Amino acid sequence: MRPLTHPSIDDITVEGILHALSDPVRAAIYAQLACADAANSCSAFLQMEDRSIPKSTLSQHFRALREAGLIRSERRGVEMLNSTRCEEIAQRFPGLLQAIMQSYKTQLGARKPAARRRAKAG
Amino acid sequence: MRPLTHPSIDDITVEGILHALSDPVRAAIYAQLACADAANSCSAFLQMEDRSIPKSTLSQHFRALREAGLIRSERRGVEMLNSTRCEEIAQRFPGLLQAIMQSYKTQLGARKPAARRRAKAG
């Protein structure tokens, strides 16, 4: 098992960030980490919005976020604590993460009621 | 040949925008369209930053940008005129495109001189 790697702040790229956050699941994970007071473990996300995500898939998503430089992960006992690197990134790319997260929030709020009802029922 | 399709403003998604702009070539195309006074044809981008891009690949990139809702394309005689839909998008997702474009610009400016020299030479 290779050790966890985190890119240095200078190696973080805009295209990497955009690609990582262009997946709705990863964006949701990132959003939740950004809102959380304390660091979250991976398994906190096995169940997301009424959808269960396989462990292996989740692991890949966390790796993608980590390698894009969006989060920092450290082993703490048997689990992994994840936190965002938003301060660092905000310094290098001011406003980027904020705009992306705000846009996702807007999009979520703009979904038509009928569509939301259908999604809940289905 | 199917006619050009443009999503309505309500069908434009954040993930679609991020994915489309997570490709540096597409981001460069979009940036140039955003800066241009008049609409640009596709073939204006066959040569980008000392790199030539195959016509078919370029066509796919334009389709990706179009289907993400980032640009509008219309036939004008034998060629295609492309322009951004940034006003519409800015209304729905304020600040998003601006932040992304500004970040790319920052990234470009932050490349170390040595790396830039090497890139130019190679």
Place this chain on the structure above:
DNA sequence: TCATAAGTTCGTATGTTGCGAACTATGGGA
């Protein structure tokens, strides 16, 4: 009608992603 120019579509090789199964850590008892 032929030639040319601008884009699109197709076929294929190459990459990326999602997920179950098997594996690797770490911690807590007997």
Place this chain on the structure above:
DNA sequence: TCCCATAGTTCGCAACATACGAACTTATGA
């Protein structure tokens, strides 16, 4: 110390996405 449970990772494969040359379509003009 050995065994088990828990938390993540890696592997292998199927499904999907992407890049690019070749062949095609569409418009213009001689």
